[in-house]
Amino acid sequence: MTDPETPPGPTVIVRVVARLLLAPSVVVAVALIVKGYTKVGDGFAAGMVVGLAVALNAVAVGAHRAEAALPVLRHAPHAAVGGAFVALASGFFPVALGEPVFSHRPGPDEEVVSVGTAELMTAVSFDVGIFLLVVGVVTVLVHQLAEPDQEPPT
Amino acid sequence: MTALSLSLLVPWAAGLLLVVLDGRRRTVGWLGAVTLAATIAVLGLLAADVLRDGAVEMVTGGWPAGVGIVLRADALGVTFALLSCIVLLAAACAETLLGVGQRTVPGLLVLLAAGLNGLFLTGDVFNFYVFFEMSMIAAYVLTGYGGGRAQLRAAVIFASVNLLGSFIFLLAVAGTYRVTGTLAMDDVAERIREVPPNAAIAVAVGFFVAFSVKLGLFPFHYWLPTVYADTRPSVAAVLSGAVANIGAYGLLRFGPGVFAEQIRLSATVLVVLGAASIVYGGVLAVARRRPAEMLAYSAIGQVGYVLVAVGVGGPVGFAAAVLYSVVNALNKALLFLTTAVRGPLVAGAFVVGALSVAGVPPAVGFVGKLAVFRSAVDAGSPTLVVLLVVGSALSLLYLFLVYQREFWAEEDRDAVTDAETRDTAPARGVSRRVPVVVLAVLLLAGGLWPEPLVAVSAAAADVLTASTNGAGP
Numbered sequence: 001m002t003d004p005e006t007p008p009g010p011t012v013i014v015r016v017v018a019r020l021l022l023a024p025s026v027v028v029a030v031a032l033i034v035k036g037y038t039k040v041g042d043g044f045a046a047g048m049v050v051g052l053a054v055a056l057n058a059v060a061v062g063a064h065r066a067e068a069a070l071p072v073l074r075h076a077p078h079a080a081v082g083g084a085f086v087a088l089a090s091g092f093f094p095v096a097l098g099e100p101v102f103s104h105r106p107g108p109d110e111e112v113v114s115v116g117t118a119e120l121m122t123a124v125s126f127d128v129g130i131f132l133l134v135v136g137v138v139t140v141l142v143h144q145l146a147e148p149d150q151e152p153p154t
Numbered sequence: 155m156t157a158l159s160l161s162l163l164v165p166w167a168a169g170l171l172l173v174v175l176d177g178r179r180r181t182v183g184w185l186g187a188v189t190l191a192a193t194i195a196v197l198g199l200l201a202a203d204v205l206r207d208g209a210v211e212m213v214t215g216g217w218p219a220g221v222g223i224v225l226r227a228d229a230l231g232v233t234f235a236l237l238s239c240i241v242l243l244a245a246a247c248a249e250t251l252l253g254v255g256q257r258t259v260p261g262l263l264v265l266l267a268a269g270l271n272g273l274f275l276t277g278d279v280f281n282f283y284v285f286f287e288m289s290m291i292a293a294y295v296l297t298g299y300g301g302g303r304a305q306l307r308a309a310v311i312f313a314s315v316n317l318l319g320s321f322i323f324l325l326a327v328a329g330t331y332r333v334t335g336t337l338a339m340d341d342v343a344e345r346i347r348e349v350p351p352n353a354a355i356a357v358a359v360g361f362f363v364a365f366s367v368k369l370g371l372f373p374f375h376y377w378l379p380t381v382y383a384d385t386r387p388s389v390a391a392v393l394s395g396a397v398a399n400i401g402a403y404g405l406l407r408f409g410p411g412v413f414a415e416q417i418r419l420s421a422t423v424l425v426v427l428g429a430a431s432i433v434y435g436g437v438l439a440v441a442r443r444r445p446a447e448m449l450a451y452s453a454i455g456q457v458g459y460v461l462v463a464v465g466v467g468g469p470v471g472f473a474a475a476v477l478y479s480v481v482n483a484l485n486k487a488l489l490f491l492t493t494a495v496r497g498p499l500v501a502g503a504f505v506v507g508a509l510s511v512a513g514v515p516p517a518v519g520f521v522g523k524l525a526v527f528r529s530a531v532d533a534g535s536p537t538l539v540v541l542l543v544v545g546s547a548l549s550l551l552y553l554f555l556v557y558q559r560e561f562w563a564e565e566d567r568d569a570v571t572d573a574e575t576r577d578t579a580p581a582r583g584v585s586r587r588v589p590v591v592v593l594a595v596l597l598l599a600g601g602l603w604p605e606p607l608v609a610v611s612a613a614a615a616d617v618l619t620a621s622t623n624g625a626g627p
Contacts, residue, residue, distance in 0.1 A: 077174075081170060081173070081174050084170050088167055088170070092159060092163045092167075095156060095159040095163060098155075098156065099216060100155070100159075100212045100213060100215060100216045100222075101159050101162075101163075101212070101214055101215075102214040102215040102222075103215050103216050104215065
């Protein structure tokens, strides 16, 4: 039934679907972050959606080719650390104001500036940080599982 | 309140930054040490606040209690946080002086401090679990530091056994939520009284097993000798002096602090397990030749004293448990660090550590042993006192066997510590011995002037006895 000439690995359908899913996954992730404050969703779930799309892409075409097609994936470590800093800053900035950690600005009952449905507040920036952290870590994990760095033993 | 937030923020932010930088550069190593020193300073301020005015509490986001997550610094938590950071600082200094061989090590040590501070300073069971995992993940990576076969094997064993322990802990957390409907420690302690005894004891046993695995108590110790003996000396110091504190703290916090009734019921079991640990660890340590392996078995024996003290209970027992945990962590950190360096000063430091483990004055171990003996006498059990004496005698025996082999019979050493030549070879500079000597001086100072330590551990025990009696009818 199967053609003996077919290269081993996922079929063309998987490869095409994996590629096509990347853009929608980012859209879904943005929606999860933006809507997360009135409906289901948060930065972690959004990060997992994009992370899974990246992982599926790596499974379908191989981590090496996936990274060649999407050079932005190489910045995953920076995204992870940057995201962690954004999240920490959003969580701990009230220390400087003498308030408990994870107090958010604008505070309760204050006017929130919104862009469309996106509300600009520190709780959202915390979730953006978590999103970057999760995507970065998943991408680094996929990269390391596919081709581990050979750090020379010292 | 600011000090409480800063004690988390400083190591967390700095640790993330250091993980990115190349830790093999000496400056980065020292930055890690400076961060840990800054964390200790912040914790010192926090401790001063706590000991003067009682527990410092903060609910995240300023939410009402029950909605927000509670961060709480009391005497018990602050003591353990300070202790762990001091051990981490000593290990970081020692590693930097010897030359860091892996780029993430300084950052991981600092992140480990962040995780430990978080779990010692939280008032919420699930938050405890989160910080617990954070520090364990840093510890897993550190165990593999060195990258040799032995280290990788140690890391695999350590990670798999402790993941199992963490899983049991998570089950116990889920069970707690199921039976009490809350995860704030204060509420759990209160509501657990109305829970059917079977369910309560099942959850309590889950916590006990999880912490015993972490601590390496007798029936759960099987992973410990390989891991402690095969990792780098500074990592072994961190594991036994800082990470093992999770187990001791957890036993105290969740035992008398939350499951007070259950721990009273199982007092005999705890004492028996503790005594078994003491004898087992002592006997096997005598039979070992490699110093690191011997110290690993010694660690199993030493935590037995903590468990005995917890089992005896009461203000005297809990104070003894806190005091002995502090003393034991410092002893173990010192002794493991001495396995990496050589010289007359180090030999002197080793003697101080050995005396401290055996409980001979003037080292601080004497104070710890005295407290445990007092609690055993309080328990009114001659058998227990005899066992404690046997344990102490055994520890004096095995430590001086090592002393003789390592520091007197220099020429035999090549045969014995072949595996460690890489660590011992470059370790003959005066500056490299500084952390070891400073720890030894600390142990001596604690022995000569024990009042602050005794007062702090009494205050820590007060936290536990107050929570068991205060909330009662």
